[in-house]
Amino acid sequence: MSQHAHSLNEGNNGKPVAFRSRPWAATLILTGGVFALILGMFLSVSFGAADIHFAVVWEAIFQFNPAITQHQIIQEIRLPRLLGGAMVGASLAVAGAIMQGMTRNPLADSGLLGLNAGAGFVLALCFAFFPGLPFMYLILYSFLGAGVGAGMVYGIGSLAKGGLTPVRLVLAGAALTALLSALSEGIALYFKIGQDLAFWYAGGVAGTKWFQLEVMFPWIVAALIGAMMLSRSITMLSLGEDVAKGLGQRTALVKLAGMIIVLILAGSAVAVVGAVGFVGLIVPHMTRFLVGVDYRWIIPCSAILGSLLVVFADLAARMVNPPYETPLGALIALIGVPFFLYLARKERREM
Structure with missing residues (x-):
C-alpha cells in the first residue's frame, strides 16, 4: 500500500473508513527528534550571556559541584529554563x-482562540489581588482563565449569522485577546504590577525555576498520556463528526475530554512562559504534512517537534543580540504570522 492507507473500522454502510499515515516518517521524526533535542539541550545549556564548554556542562549535570559558579549557573538557571522550554513546546x-x-479548524491554536489571553488575564488578577499566591494555585487559576477565554470566543463566534467558521472563530479570538490584553495592562498600571507581568506579555522561559517544573510536570505528563489515549478518537473526529458517530464514537464525551486536556496543557504553558503563540498552529500542520492524518502518530511527533521549536527558538533568542535577549514570543511570531496569513488565505479560498 504505497499511500499507507489503514482502516479504522467499518462505517454504517459496511465500507472501511481509511486514512493516510506514514509510520516510517513518524518513527524517523521520533528517533531523530530525540537526538536533535539532546543536541539542542547541550547547545542551550552551553550558550548564553556566559558561554560554557561542553565538558563543564557534562560535569555540572553528572558531577555537580556547588562551589563552582558555572555549575550553579547550569543547575539553577539554564537547566530549568531548558526543561521548561521543552515541556512548554510539547x-x-x-x-x-x-x-x-x-x-x-486549521486555524485552531490556544493563542489565537483566546486561551492564552484568558489565562493571562486571570493571572493579572491574581498578581493584583492575591500577591504571593503559591505557583500551584497560579496554575489552577490559569486553567480556569483558559477555559473562560475559550468559552467566550466560541460564544462570540457562534453569534454570527451562519454560525462558526474557522475565520470567524479566529476573528472572535483576536477581538477577545485584544480586550483581555488591554484589561490586563490596565490592571498592571493601576496596581503597579507592570514589572511582574512584563515577562508574561513578552513570553519567555528565562525565569523558569525548579519548583515551577515540579508543579507543572505531573499535570503535563498526565495530559500528554490522556492525549495519546484519546488519539484514535480524535482521528475519527478529524474525518467528520458524522463519520465518528457512525464508527460508534461518543463525540460529545470525546470533545469534553479533549477540551479538558487542552486547558491543562495550555494553562500550564501560559503559567510558566506567558504569551507565546503560534507553536500550536505551526507544529501540527508540519506534523500532518510529514506523517499523515493518524493522530496516534501526530500527537507524539507534535510533542517532539514542539519541544524542538521552543528550545531552538529560545537559543536563537539569546544569540540574536547578546548579551541581551530577544523575547521568545516575538521570535516565534516572525515565523507564525506569515504562516497564519497563508492558512487564512487558503481557508478563505476554500469557503
Whole structure:
C-alpha cells in the first residue's frame, strides 16, 4: 500500500473508513527528534550571556559541584529554563493538534482562540489581588482563565449569522485577546504590577525555576498520556463528526475530554512562559504534512517537534543580540504570522 492507507473500522454502510499515515516518517521524526533535542539541550545549556564548554556542562549535570559558579549557573538557571522550554513546546503543540483535530479548524491554536489571553488575564488578577499566591494555585487559576477565554470566543463566534467558521472563530479570538490584553495592562498600571507581568506579555522561559517544573510536570505528563489515549478518537473526529458517530464514537464525551486536556496543557504553558503563540498552529500542520492524518502518530511527533521549536527558538533568542535577549514570543511570531496569513488565505479560498 504505497499511500499507507489503514482502516479504522467499518462505517454504517459496511465500507472501511481509511486514512493516510506514514509510520516510517513518524518513527524517523521520533528517533531523530530525540537526538536533535539532546543536541539542542547541550547547545542551550552551553550558550548564553556566559558561554560554557561542553565538558563543564557534562560535569555540572553528572558531577555537580556547588562551589563552582558555572555549575550553579547550569543547575539553577539554564537547566530549568531548558526543561521548561521543552515541556512548554510539547504542551502547546499537542494542544494545537487536539484543537485542530476535534474542530476540523486549521486555524485552531490556544493563542489565537483566546486561551492564552484568558489565562493571562486571570493571572493579572491574581498578581493584583492575591500577591504571593503559591505557583500551584497560579496554575489552577490559569486553567480556569483558559477555559473562560475559550468559552467566550466560541460564544462570540457562534453569534454570527451562519454560525462558526474557522475565520470567524479566529476573528472572535483576536477581538477577545485584544480586550483581555488591554484589561490586563490596565490592571498592571493601576496596581503597579507592570514589572511582574512584563515577562508574561513578552513570553519567555528565562525565569523558569525548579519548583515551577515540579508543579507543572505531573499535570503535563498526565495530559500528554490522556492525549495519546484519546488519539484514535480524535482521528475519527478529524474525518467528520458524522463519520465518528457512525464508527460508534461518543463525540460529545470525546470533545469534553479533549477540551479538558487542552486547558491543562495550555494553562500550564501560559503559567510558566506567558504569551507565546503560534507553536500550536505551526507544529501540527508540519506534523500532518510529514506523517499523515493518524493522530496516534501526530500527537507524539507534535510533542517532539514542539519541544524542538521552543528550545531552538529560545537559543536563537539569546544569540540574536547578546548579551541581551530577544523575547521568545516575538521570535516565534516572525515565523507564525506569515504562516497564519497563508492558512487564512487558503481557508478563505476554500469557503
